[in-house]
Structure formats: C-alpha cells, structure tokens
Amino acid sequence: MLTIHLPTLINTNDHVRIQASFETEAGSQELWFSVPNTYSAYLLENRGDAFLVGLLLLAMKNGWDIKINCPISERLYYTLTNYLIKALHLAMPHLKEINLFPKELDSSQVEQAKGVGTGFSGGVDSFFTIYEHLHSTCPESFRLTHFVYHNVGSHGDFGGDATRALFRKRLELVKPFAEEIQLPLIEIDSNISEILQMDYVPTHTIRNAAAILVLQGLFRYYYYSSGRQFKDFELSPTIGASYDILSLNMLSTESLDFFSAGSAFSRFEKTEAITHYEPTYRHLNVCTSDAANCSVCPKCLRTQLTLETTGKLESYREVFDLQKYKNARSSYLAEVLATMHQDDYAAEIIKEMRLRGIEIPTAAYFRAPLLRSMHSLKQSGRKMLKKKNMRKEGS
Missing domain, CATH: 3.40.50.620 (HUPs)
Structure with missing residues (x-):
C-alpha cells in the first residue's frame, strides 16, 4: 500500500513548495512541486490530484494500491480506475493494475482564474x-x-x-x-x-x-x-x-x-507552419544534446533539413550554425535514406524533398545501404537481447 497525506505549503525564499508526504513499505518520503511565490494562491492544499497522478507510476511499478488521505477529483478517480490504469498496464505490462482508496471524492469545480x-x-x-x-x-x-x-x-x-x-x-x-x-x-x-x-x-x-x-x-x-x-x-x-x-x-x-x-499534423507540417511565425527565427531551440542548438545532433540536423526543404533555412541562421549543417548534410542524408522505411520523420522529409525537386547528393545514396545494414544488425542484436532477458525473467 502507498498512502498519500494532505499537501502542505512551504515558503522557500522567492518560491513556494507544495508537498505531500507518502508512505510505503520502504518508509516515508515527500513528493514536491515548487513555483514562484506570485502563484502561491493558485496551489491547492485541499486536493490530492497532483500527488495521486505523480505517484501513480511508482505504485503501479511496485504493485501497491493507493490510499489517499485527502479529497481528489471524482472525475479523475473515475477515469484512472476505469481506463488509464488498465491502458498503462497494456502499454507497459510490468506496471501492475492497482486499486485507489480515496478519503473523499469531490465533483465541484475549483474556483480559478480561467x-x-x-x-x-x-x-x-x-x-x-x-x-x-x-x-x-x-x-x-x-x-x-x-x-x-x-x-x-x-x-x-x-x-x-x-x-x-x-x-x-x-x-x-x-x-x-x-x-x-x-x-x-x-x-x-x-x-x-x-x-x-x-x-x-x-x-x-x-x-x-x-x-x-x-x-x-x-x-x-x-x-x-x-x-x-x-x-x-x-x-x-x-x-x-x-x-x-x-x-x-x-x-x-x-x-x-x-x-x-498539434496531433492532427505531422512534424514536417508543423515545422513549415512555424516558419510563418517570425519570432521562431530568433528563438527556435530543438537541441537535446545541449542547452542551445548544437547544430549537429540528429534533432538539430533533422530540423535544419526540414527548414531547407521548406526554403526557410537562411531565416534561422541566428539559432543554427549553418556551416556546421552544410558540412554534415550529405552524411546525415545518408542516415535519413537508410532509415526512411522505419522512421516516419525520415520518410516524410525524403518525400517532400523529392516533391519539391531538392537534390540529394549521390554520395548519400551510395552510403545509405551500408548504414541500413548496420541498423539491421543493431536491431537484430537488440531483439536477441530482449528475448534473452525475457527468458531470464521467466525462469
């Protein structure tokens, strides 16, 4: 059993922390969220919704039912117990189906700033x-x-x-x-x-x-x-x-x-759409390798290739090092060609480049089959390792 207690507010300099203690067989801990002091009035001390959702995965991972010693949304209780917990178990079978035991269900609407x-x-x-x-x-x-x-x-x-x-x-x-x-x-x-x-x-x-x-x-x-x-x-x-x-x-x-x-649109469509939004020329930041755009990681390269395909790459010279991109372009295109049958993003970019008459270097076509073979070997190795781990878990 995982037991969640009523949240409390703690002021820390210019921030306020809302936290709730919770207990499991492993002992007592606290989950907290911190916001600037100016938003303290919007934090809910009398509701456990955020902490129930925040600890749901931990409880499912360990097979713990959850007891909540404070009111929670009636709608949230209904949707979690009837739909989401079951869906998460189907998506990730190592997460167990669990039960929720709230102290009180509250169907009222919170007074809010809209x-x-x-x-x-x-x-x-x-x-x-x-x-x-x-x-x-x-x-x-x-x-x-x-x-x-x-x-x-x-x-x-x-x-x-x-x-x-x-x-x-x-x-x-x-x-x-x-x-x-x-x-x-x-x-x-x-x-x-x-x-x-x-x-x-x-x-x-x-x-x-x-x-x-x-x-x-x-x-x-x-x-x-x-x-x-x-x-x-x-x-x-x-x-x-x-x-x-x-x-x-x-x-x-x-x-x-x-x-x-944005669920109705592809990544290419979204990228092309935001090229009409001038602030993106100064503020677009897609990199996962660093704080600012490194210009050479897969995500930076994919975005720059998409922007080039839309004819807007030069507009983004303030946020990308375009020379680094040009140096890496042919090698990256070989990677895109090699993965286009498994990667929707890659397939869409190649499709749009061909429709718009953008040349793909011959060197990229020559290198793609080797990269494709390397990817196939890696995938086979991952599948074998997965089967091996499954056999271990079953023994």
Missing part, C-alpha cells in the same frame, strides 16, 4: 501550439495566457543536481521569447524524477500533467504539445506520446481540461 497554459521549450511542437493559440482565429477563451517550464524529467530521467542545473540553464534560454510577447512564464521544479526513477520518454505525459494539476486554481485549459499524430495511436511500451489523446483526457478533472495540441 488561465490557458502550455509548456514552452522553444521546440517545433511547442512553437506550433503557440502559433495556433495566439492566432486571430483562436476563440478568446482558448487563447494562451501563460507559458510553463518544468523540471520533471526532460532534463534528465532520474533527476539530481546536474539535471536541475541543466533545467536552470535551459530556462534562461526560453525566457527572452516569453518576455518578447509579454506572456508570463511559470517555472515548476519538482523531485518527481528522483522519486520515480523511471525512463522519461514512456512516462512524460503523466509527469507533466502532475505538475500542472498543482495549479488547478489558475488553469482552465492546458495544451500539451504532442510529438505524434492521431494516426500513430498505439499503446506503446516505449513512447508515451503515442497515446496522449487517451491519457490526457483521462488526466483531466472537473476544473482542468488537457488537450493534445
């Missing part, structure tokens, strides 16, 4: 969400009012000092855009990564939703920028984004609705 938020990282998906929801055709009550920047795993799966330092470094990179368009940026720090000790990619949707649920007093709507399309829906054991359209609805409450923003 805010509309989205996470802002500076990447393609987040900029597309912003472009859609600051556009003149967006209904007024759905227009963005706030940006949020989290430390819940994207800067390091398992947390720690190095992860928090990278979070702070990257936070400084996203602030100028928020200041430029005059929307507040809320930083949310947490120890959820240290608590869960799980890979981030399969679990990111739930981690980020937990961070937003602490601010139900502020947000009515929250857009979670999706990295996958509707057509890619799958209960995947490795890619949590592949079923965002299910999990985000199941993580909503009577007061806060989550939306999987």
